[in-house]
Amino acid sequence: MAIIESIPNISEGRRPDVVRRIVDAVQAVPGVRVLDYSSDASHNRSVITLVGDAAAVQAGILALYEAAVPAIDLRTQCGEHPRVGAVDVVPFVPIEDVTMAECVTLAREVAAAVAARFGIPVFLYEEASDNPVRKNLEDIRRGEFEGLGAKLASEGWAPDFGPAAPHPSAGASVIGARMPLIAYNINLNTDRLDVARKIAAAIRHSSGGLRYVKAMGVKLDDRNLAQVSINLTNFQKTPVHRVFDMVTREAARYGVTVLESEVIGLIPSAALVGAAEHYLQLERFSPAQILENKLRGGQ
Amino acid sequence: MAIIESIPNISEGRRPDVVRRIVDAVQAVPGVRVLDYSSDASHNRSVITLVGDAAAVQAGILALYEAAVPAIDLRTQCGEHPRVGAVDVVPFVPIEDVTMAECVTLAREVAAAVAARFGIPVFLYEEASDNPVRKNLEDIRRGEFEGLGAKLASEGWAPDFGPAAPHPSAGASVIGARMPLIAYNINLNTDRLDVARKIAAAIRHSSGGLRYVKAMGVKLDDRNLAQVSINLTNFQKTPVHRVFDMVTREAARYGVTVLESEVIGLIPSAALVGAAEHYLQLERFSPAQILENKLRGGQ
Numbered sequence: 001m002a003i004i005e006s007i008p009n010i011s012e013g014r015r016p017d018v019v020r021r022i023v024d025a026v027q028a029v030p031g032v033r034v035l036d037y038s039s040d041a042s043h044n045r046s047v048i049t050l051v052g053d054a055a056a057v058q059a060g061i062l063a064l065y066e067a068a069v070p071a072i073d074l075r076t077q078c079g080e081h082p083r084v085g086a087v088d089v090v091p092f093v094p095i096e097d098v099t100m101a102e103c104v105t106l107a108r109e110v111a112a113a114v115a116a117r118f119g120i121p122v123f124l125y126e127e128a129s130d131n132p133v134r135k136n137l138e139d140i141r142r143g144e145f146e147g148l149g150a151k152l153a154s155e156g157w158a159p160d161f162g163p164a165a166p167h168p169s170a171g172a173s174v175i176g177a178r179m180p181l182i183a184y185n186i187n188l189n190t191d192r193l194d195v196a197r198k199i200a201a202a203i204r205h206s207s208g209g210l211r212y213v214k215a216m217g218v219k220l221d222d223r224n225l226a227q228v229s230i231n232l233t234n235f236q237k238t239p240v241h242r243v244f245d246m247v248t249r250e251a252a253r254y255g256v257t258v259l260e261s262e263v264i265g266l267i268p269s270a271a272l273v274g275a276a277e278h279y280l281q282l283e284r285f286s287p288a289q290i291l292e293n294k295l296r297g298g299q
Numbered sequence: 300m301a302i303i304e305s306i307p308n309i310s311e312g313r314r315p316d317v318v319r320r321i322v323d324a325v326q327a328v329p330g331v332r333v334l335d336y337s338s339d340a341s342h343n344r345s346v347i348t349l350v351g352d353a354a355a356v357q358a359g360i361l362a363l364y365e366a367a368v369p370a371i372d373l374r375t376q377c378g379e380h381p382r383v384g385a386v387d388v389v390p391f392v393p394i395e396d397v398t399m400a401e402c403v404t405l406a407r408e409v410a411a412a413v414a415a416r417f418g419i420p421v422f423l424y425e426e427a428s429d430n431p432v433r434k435n436l437e438d439i440r441r442g443e444f445e446g447l448g449a450k451l452a453s454e455g456w457a458p459d460f461g462p463a464a465p466h467p468s469a470g471a472s473v474i475g476a477r478m479p480l481i482a483y484n485i486n487l488n489t490d491r492l493d494v495a496r497k498i499a500a501a502i503r504h505s506s507g508g509l510r511y512v513k514a515m516g517v518k519l520d521d522r523n524l525a526q527v528s529i530n531l532t533n534f535q536k537t538p539v540h541r542v543f544d545m546v547t548r549e550a551a552r553y554g555v556t557v558l559e560s561e562v563i564g565l566i567p568s569a570a571l572v573g574a575a576e577h578y579l580q581l582e583r584f585s586p587a588q589i590l591e592n593k594l595r596g597g598q
Contacts, residue, residue, distance in 0.1 A: 003594060096594070261579050262583050266593055276540075279540070279575075291479065294565055
């Protein structure tokens with residue numbers, strides 16, 4: 001059975017009862033499983049993780065809009081995190097027995113339904129967008145809710161679906177499809193923040209590094225360590241092990257070693273198996289050889 | 300739900316219809332899944348892989364005896380592979396949500412039932428045996444069916460269950476519990492068989508190497524490569540990555556590099572995840588962070 005993950009971000013993180021009601025509405029949809037949700041009060045934002053097949057996830061996201069749109073008013077909402085909508089961002093992620101193309105189709109169907117049913121302008125992003133300058137979430141969200149009216153009226157920023165004017169209280173939504181994101185940190189055996197920053201600059205796409213890497217150098221004050229904090233946006237094309245080796249090599253140039261690495265949150269099995277294949281120089285290996293896959297598959 | 304694997308070896312590999320009837324008898328047991336079976340005519344032996352919970356696997360193995368004992372007569376059977384019984388060896392392997400101790404209990408229950416129902420003497424082996432000189436399959440099987448009467452009558456070789464005399468046609472059985480076995484080969488960038496043999500001797504337990512490694516050097520004539528052919532009998536205690544690194548280091552001593560490695564058959568996910576954790580220096584990592592585990596587990 002196909003499994004698609006969706007991780008809607010809503011612009012409410014301070015009223016637990018409101019968030020709980022929205023999550024309950026999603027959870028009540030048959031075929032939907034809410035794996036997790038968490039709220040951040042300073043960001044005034046909540047992130048919900050749900051899975052199901054395409055039909056279930058679509059119904060789950062529409063139930064989320066049904067509950068969230070009347071409950072969140074961006075004219076009075078404020079928080080540290082940039083936002084353009086009450087339901088700010090809705091990515092669809094292919095997990096099992098489903099292609100990226102099917103997630104793109106789902107994103108477009110949901111975007112059309114949200115525009116038609118709620119009168120909310122929708123921008124497509126990442127894999128769901130055909131427009132090369134409209135793929136990046138940060139670019140779409142620039143100007144936020146407060147600048148949305150002017151943005152929608154400006155050249156090149158008509159929405160992909162819905163009216164070219166903000167919904168009065170719910171703003172706009174950014175809906176799309178992307179690969180699972182891996183949050184991965186590498187801690188250095190040094191307290192030198194400048195080294196972590198130089199390594200981050202060397203490996204990240206924006207400053208000349210690997211295509212699917214976002215990275216920054218940070219200081220872990222409680223442990224007196226410098227850290228390269230990484231988001232891997234497509235582990236199939238830029239694998240974890242290549243990033244690890246590159247950080248190790250760059251660190252050596254400053255006389256620094258890697259102390260440890262850590263995965264924050266979830267990681268697809270294939271990313272770890274890929275690392276094992278790489279370092280063990282495994283050839284002729286198939287996922288069908290993993291005992292658990294054999295047990296769960298057919299005879 | 301608990302998943303136990305059993306891999307009974309029967310002393311029949313030349314009559315496909317007989318093997319098929321025995322496999323069908325196992326497959327007919329509710330709760331049992333036969334994952335695979337294969338016969339070797341020159342060994343005159345078949346290996347069946349089945350899974351289920353403890354009750355299902357126990358019923359499946361007893362159904363196998365019911366079908367195999369009348370069909371296989373060791374007085375006329377011969378083949379290249381050493382054997383002591385019609386149903387020669389029956390290991391139980393913990394796969395998921397089950398402990399080794401539970402597999403040991405299952406092995407003892409099945410051994411008692413086989414002895415009582417079929418009058419077959421049974422030796423316990425590996426983890427199921429308390430006797431330090433009766434753990435190793437090769438030691439128990441030495442002398443084969445033809446030497447079994449004398450062996451059972453000799454000091455220290457009374458069976459763990461059943462009569463101290465062979466079953467006339469079915470001999471004895473060796474029943475026990477063990478960890479999943481990983482068949483793992485490392486191909487060297489050389490045609491020098493002597494190097495593969497020296498490395499195998501360095502890494503294997505029997506000649507001073509790692510505790511859960513069996514290894515030999517072989518020549519792949521079709522590719523003109525030397526290979527270190529390895530059985531890993533407990534990947535939790537002697538992990539794949541440690542064996543790989545040791546072979547790489549030993550090879551360097553002869554000016555040889557590792558060309559590639561390969562897994563033959565199945566490998567538990569945990570063995571590959573362990574290799575990824577090792578090489579990526581992952582800390583604070585839990586299997587609960589693997590997306591697929593989260594999807595399959597409860598909320």
